[in-house]
Amino acid sequence: MKRIPIHLQIIIGLILGLLFGIVCIQFQWDPSFTINYIKPFGTLFINSLKMIAAPLVLASLIVGVANIGDISRLSRIGGKTISLYLITTVTAVSLGLILVNIIKPGNQLPLETRENLMSLYGSDVESSANVLGELKKQGPLQPLVDIVPENIFDAASDNSNMLQIVFFALIVGVALLQIPKKKGKPVIRFFDGFNDVIIKIVEYIMLLAPYGVFALIASLIVELAGDDPSQAFEILYALLWYSLTILIGLAVMMLVVYPFMFKLFTKVKYVDFFKGIRPAQLLAFSTSSSSATLPVTMRQVEEELGVSEEISSFVLPLGATINMDGTSLYQSVAAVFIAQALGLDLSLGQQLTIILTATLASIGSAGVPGAGVVMLIIVLEAIGVPVAGIALILAPDRILDMCRTVVNITGDAAVTMVVASTEGELPEGLIRKGNPITMMPEEDEDREIK
């Protein structure tokens, strides 16, 4: 396996996992073998990525902000980053709305399928709605209050609190810029070194990626098929138009919107970018989690695409938390699909509300599997569509989640490239450092610590 490039190794793992899953179903092998002896390796792999996500966000953002050097440069880069994230998200939501209004997938759903789905998934919806019910009891400004953690160690203990870690890291970084250099330097050096340690750990974990991906996909297929595989396929077929609408939207983001943004702002060829980011995309697909993928996204953007650590360690952790183009597109399509299927006509005002709420909901969604569907409830409530309608779309959600997570991390990486280019990096396109993933220590002149 050594000489095969890492993305190919992951693809091989993915295909073998898929084949293994299909063979298991075809020959009706006992699924408990896969669940008990294969799935744990997938969980182990995801856990190791998640294990480093919170420390990585903390260390890299502190270093990122502190290395930017001065407050005016920080506000310029910060302004660009947030504006680009907002523009891409609103573009994604609007694209979703246009597609779902043209294709009208909700009108294609036979009444009988609709009733079946509602009775099959009704109870699942209740549990998601309960989580949100708690949230709704709070005031309208609660999301703002939630950005500031009561206790940073508490926040760091839960990967879905990433926004709180981002907030703390930003403040520490800004404060580091404003204290005397002599005092700030050792702190920055500490986090800088810590950051490199984590990136090294990512390389170790990546050596396991092909096996982890194999285990994840094999167990996913076996679990999806459940007791009655024909039923799973029937539902998928019934929801084909809905799924297709989302997939077309995601493809347009990846093949039209981001390339256009590259043409406008960078000298980098989009194909080169795409090649460099592939391993992260494959992991996003296999893990359905942009937080878990973040360490790899950062590695690829720095090592393969030549963006400075200064920019990537500021733009990417922020993006993994607040920028989810795939999720926001999905939320707009899903909300209108449910309304169409329930025979409700949405006014222009309601569609505009979707743009606003889906943008906010995607900012609030954590980068973990299934977060998008929970936040969809906010969008539905804002436009007055019954939340129970979510039952209609739960069946293909896992697969769509995998696809939208790919777009989520591609959007973050694309914006990072644009910010880097507009800051004068990558003037001639890509300069690859191309450090291969190895277990060898890196040569470094100040490695010797006395």
Ligand code: ASP
């Ligand atoms: N799984 C997505 C992510 O981690 C979030 C979602 O859409 O559910 O980016």
